[in-house]
Amino acid sequence: MPLEVDGQSYETDEEGYLANLNDWKPELANAMAAADGAELGENHWEVINFLREYYEEYQIAPAVRVLTKAIGKKLGKDKGNSKYLYELFPYGPAKQACKYAGLPKPTGCV
Amino acid sequence: MSMLHTVNKSPFERNALDSCIRLAKAGSAILLTEDGVVGAMKNTNYSKTISDAMSNIKFYVLGPDLKARGLSEDNIVDGITVVDYAGFVDLTTEHETVQSWL
């Protein structure tokens, strides 16, 4: 089902992941979150931006364990734990945050 | 007009290039593509086979396949010509027949 934002249509797969990485812009993340009944705050954006940078460097979306460890190292121990990340992204931090970040579903993800 | 042979397998892994060199007639050409491009590199266990065959056979290598594998054009056996996709097409038209060794 394509994602409709500002009169534009963006192709997604059956789970709602963006088909084309280069289509991504912040408005799409907001639209996807709204569809899930959520609103993105600063803490969400920290994780989304982190994921985009990780993908840019390594060409993969990190597994949730890797994400948790790396967030802890970059943003502090209080954020590098699954409780914090699951509160932000209740559908699974790697899975849901990757979707909002316009990345493919992580390999072997939770 | 002579034959163009293309080889897309590494000579370290398969004997396609060996067979091709053994069976290609003098005056024909061999184009290395895909994993076959590793056979074009200098200072390898295979380099001498290529240099020795060069007296009878003209060798080409596909540049984009070198680049993809991080292999430098400056590092190929002297006498091998690098071609791009347009050059590949030219080679197929310049030769009467094309034989792909798989």
Added chain:
Amino acid sequence: MENEGDQVIKKFMYMNRKAPYGTIYALESLEVVLIAAAFDQDVSLVCADDGVYQLMKGQNTDDIGMKNFSPTYSALGDYDIKKIYIEKESLEERGLSLDDLQDLKYEDEDDDWAEKDSIHLVSREELAQVIDEQDVVFSF
């Protein structure tokens, strides 16, 4: 095989023997390694024969229309894959040295995140020994 609590830790080795892009093996191996890394086993990677080409620096696939997955090898440290064995003879047969390959590191959590080398250059004889110690060897 060693026991840690009631969990059995096995030694898993991924044996990579093919150049990238010409076949799907190199990419498949990398994906399986990343998935399996979630299971807390003792994992090592080997690059031997044409597998050494997988780690070449400066890969650029713009002109062949395939994804360049070579940057992903740098993420292996994050996945706790700290042992990557390169067979010395395979490099030499191809006119290569370690300088031609990516310099892969991991951060040691137990040592204040100190960066350490993941790459181990081993002789054929040493590699034979490491293979012999494995519980499972996956061939790609």
